Amino acid sequence: MEPGTARIAVDLLGGDDAPAVVVDGALRAMRADPDLHLLLVGPTEAAGELIGALDPEQRARVAVRPVDASVGMGDHPVAARADSTVRAAVHAVREGSADALVSAGSTGATVTAVALGLGRWPDVRRPALVATLPAVDGPVVLLDVGGSLEPRPATLARHAALGVAYAAVTHGVAAPRVGLLSVGTEAGKGDRARRLADSALAATALPSGGRYVGLVEGYDVSLGTRADVVVTDGFTGNVLLKAIEGAYAMAGGPPASGGAPRAAALLGVAGTVVVCHGAARGDDLASGIALAAHLWRRRAADQVRALLNGADAGDRADHTDRTTDTEVRTS
Amino acid sequence: MEPGTARIAVDLLGGDDAPAVVVDGALRAMRADPDLHLLLVGPTEAAGELIGALDPEQRARVAVRPVDASVGMGDHPVAARADSTVRAAVHAVREGSADALVSAGSTGATVTAVALGLGRWPDVRRPALVATLPAVDGPVVLLDVGGSLEPRPATLARHAALGVAYAAVTHGVAAPRVGLLSVGTEAGKGDRARRLADSALAATALPSGGRYVGLVEGYDVSLGTRADVVVTDGFTGNVLLKAIEGAYAMAGGPPASGGAPRAAALLGVAGTVVVCHGAARGDDLASGIALAAHLWRRRAADQVRALLNGADAGDRADHTDRTTDTEVRTS
Known part of the structure; x- marks a missing residue:
């Protein structure tokens, strides 16, 4: 405590x-x-x-x-x-x-x-519900788990940044790896929403040294081997979390590291x-x-907010460099 | 054997x-x-x-x-x-x-x-991949698990009929209960695709005494208390099945009744x-x-096909009665 x-x-x-x-x-x-x-x-x-x-x-x-x-x-x-x-x-x-x-x-x-x-934070169109699952190599941060059922690709990209900052602030994960949940790991796997989101995530500036590792699968939410942060729409995240909870009940109880959480933080x-x-x-x-x-x-909310502002400033600085505009805006 | x-x-x-x-x-x-x-x-x-x-x-x-x-x-x-x-x-x-x-x-x-x-069978626009999970009260038939990532409501309704026939033929389930996977059980819960599918499923004639029980949640796939057949899009079904498999691995192994299957039947x-x-x-x-x-x-495929034809004939007979047309078409 x-x-x-x-x-x-x-x-x-x-x-x-x-x-x-x-x-x-x-x-x-x-x-x-x-x-x-x-x-x-x-x-x-x-x-x-x-x-x-x-x-x-x-x-x-x-x-x-x-x-x-x-x-x-x-x-x-x-x-x-x-x-x-x-x-x-x-x-x-x-x-x-x-x-x-x-x-x-x-x-x-x-x-x-x-x-x-x-x-809301001005740059977060849709707040995200964030759940943390204990996994083999440490916690997996899953978002969204029910706040935004049909997010646009830009929202998923924003949620990736939120999830990275949350993993760093709340769980002390250094340089969090972010995956986009899909039906396979090869590029192009998934439905149209996933293909659009894959490009959006690849182009997103992430705080805390976070990096996008591409598509991950259902196993990765429960096992956590490929990613520390898994991004998905709120519909899939919600049914997934409950299916994992049900599986632990079927298996005679959750693992020693802990079960599927029934409480989620609202970020953004x-x-x-x-x-x-x-x-x-x-x-x-x-x-x-x-x-x-x-x-x-x-003060997790304030820290997440500060990390997001920093990443955005870096992102804008990058753009500024590319466009040879020397002004670096800060928020 | x-x-x-x-x-x-x-x-x-x-x-x-x-x-x-x-x-x-x-x-x-x-x-x-x-x-x-x-x-x-x-x-x-x-x-x-x-x-x-x-x-x-x-x-x-x-x-x-x-x-x-x-x-x-x-x-x-x-x-x-x-x-x-x-x-x-x-x-x-x-x-x-x-x-x-x-x-x-x-x-x-x-x-x-x-x-x-x-x-394909002429009345099945999109074949379904069907997986059976052992659950508390018997098997749960989950479909689709990856064949059709973005099905229309009519496809989900067709898959419900396929799943019911499959549960009856392959697992001997009498009067199978069918649920539509969503984020809550109250009517109206879920995204737009789910709300449209809910109406389509409620209006579908099901074989083998099957009945639609409405929305079910992630738990119901692993525990099987609410439904014998769970219908969802292939994206959600695929990630769900893999998340359950990962959860069993985390929990030290699948339950005695068996784990998440890694083989699926292609129906339709x-x-x-x-x-x-x-x-x-x-x-x-x-x-x-x-x-x-x-x-x-x-001869599961033939039996499923025959049950589907029977339900469709009954469905058409119902329509015929309502329209006072006395001809009953059979296929």
């Missing part, structure tokens, strides 16, 4: 089995991390249930932001309620009452609320945000809260 | 490590199955190496169709050579010298050679064809040959 206070806003109504699993997960997270503070966003009854299970020292690390469960009720009362809590959690981060937020609610609603409330937005699987259990929520605290303590 | 002679044409030059792994696989298959006959298609030296390792009884079950390795050599000599052996294997099946064929060569080249040489063509992974090893080739023999002994 890294030291340092981390104040995490938790969406009590996010997730299929909310608020029970969120209360359970928050309780586990509080007990595991003595520097963790939680801002519970949602109905006071659910917050009260959690607080009742804490000792006095722990209680001093919990605050409540009540959100009336009846707010926004209409034709789709549950969705409206979940949406109102994630928006309140975003508001808490924006006003500085929390350092980061965690939700197991609808990914789409969370991404929208975060993009509107905290803002001005804040620290973790999205948990809608079917998350208590331990998934706890690991999502721990991930948010870890990212905040490392 | 089911009884009955099965004569399998084997492409000696298909696969990244051909002909060595093909010779190895053919040898294993011959030793495991006393009713197996092989037609070795390729260079005589490779065939001779295999024959030299057999006893006299086994030798009597092997024939050779020499294909000069220099045929078609040009700018891309290796590809041209592999292509010439798979075309010769197709020819052997067409003329009745073999009952089925197995190749670990390029999937695209094999599908093309088979479609041209043996023909007028013949029995098995395609092995390009990176196939000897045991993968042996299991591909065993699968081809099994499918032939069950």
Whole structure:
């Protein structure tokens, strides 16, 4: 556990089995991390249930932001309620009452609320959901795992840069290798989207000494032998992550290095945000809260942003050299 | 082992490590199955190496169709050579010298050679590669796993019918449940292709009492709790299958029920064809040959075809009823 206070806003109504699993997960997270503070966003009854299970020292690390469960009720009362809590959690981060937020609610609603409330980075059109899988030779960073189902080639190239910076900042990977997921490793393998993306990735300036190694296959996500960062569309990334989780369940449990994660970091937005699987259990929520605290303590979002700016400046400098324009713009 | 002679044409030059792994696989298959006959298609030296390792009884079950390795050599000599052996294997099946064929060569080249040489079924626009994964409650039939990377909704609906018939014929599944792979189970989840396919599948007449159960997720491919047949595009199916294989390797080995297959049946063509992974090893080739023999002994292709015709006749009868046209067309 890294030291340092981390104040995490938790969406009590996010997730299929909310608020029970969120209360359970928050309780586990509080007990595991003595520097963790939680801002519970949602109905006071659910917050009260959690607080009742804490000792006095722990209680001093919990605050409540009540959100009336009846707010926004209409034709789709549950969705409206979940949406109102994630928006309140975003508001808490924006006003500085929390350092980061965690939700197991609808990914789409969370991404929208975060993009509107905290803002996207100006050069990231589509934020990416990033999952880290333990593999043979270290972690594999997989993105996107559900944020952007039909990305354009330029978005995949941007996600490659995000993934490289994230691997360097969060996992300490030096000169990360980036692969584009496809059905074979020879150039030209894959559908039209992959062929376009292959060219876009090859032409992208990557931070942290990252380099594009070309096409990789499904094995490479679970084994990690060819790449440290695997880029794909959110549809494929999402079904892949769940298939790996299912395979570990079939095989009698995940490997000693760890299983498929059920919490993902949202990158490309001005804040620290973790999205948990809608079917998350208590331990998934706890690991999502721990991930948010870890990212905040490392100031991962700020560091990723800085690395991206540096790579872009280098990229622009390269272009400048080629066009004999001596002005080097910085952002 | 089911009884009955099965004569399998084997492409000696298909696969990244051909002909060595093909010779190895053919040898294993011959030793495991006393009713197996092989037609070795390729260079005589490779065939001779295999024959030299057999006893006299086994030798009597092997024939050779020499294909000069220099045929078609040009700018891309290796590809041209592999292509010439798979075309010769197709020819052997067409003329009745073999009952089925197995190749670990390029999937695209094999599908093309088979479609041209043996023909597609008239109502199957795109043949499907079908893989069977052992799961908790029995086998899961996954298709397509690499034949058709960007299928139209109508193709996915056709593949659903193929998968249902295959599950019934090959695995004895009664009233197979079919799911469409997506990022969630609620209606509307997924990209545009999935939303269109969901409607197409819901409107499709399925053979063997099959029924469409809607969207399923990545877990369902490895665990099999929601569906017996999972339909997806060949891109997603291919990366998924390989990710599951990698996960089993990470977990220390596949479950007792078996791992992810490295051989797939090609359905929708007028013949029995098995395609092995390009990176196939000897045991993968042996299991591909065993699968081809099994499918032939069950006359699986003919049975699947008959079930499809029956479902289509029923479908047309339904339409006829609705339009008050009393003529029931049969095919």
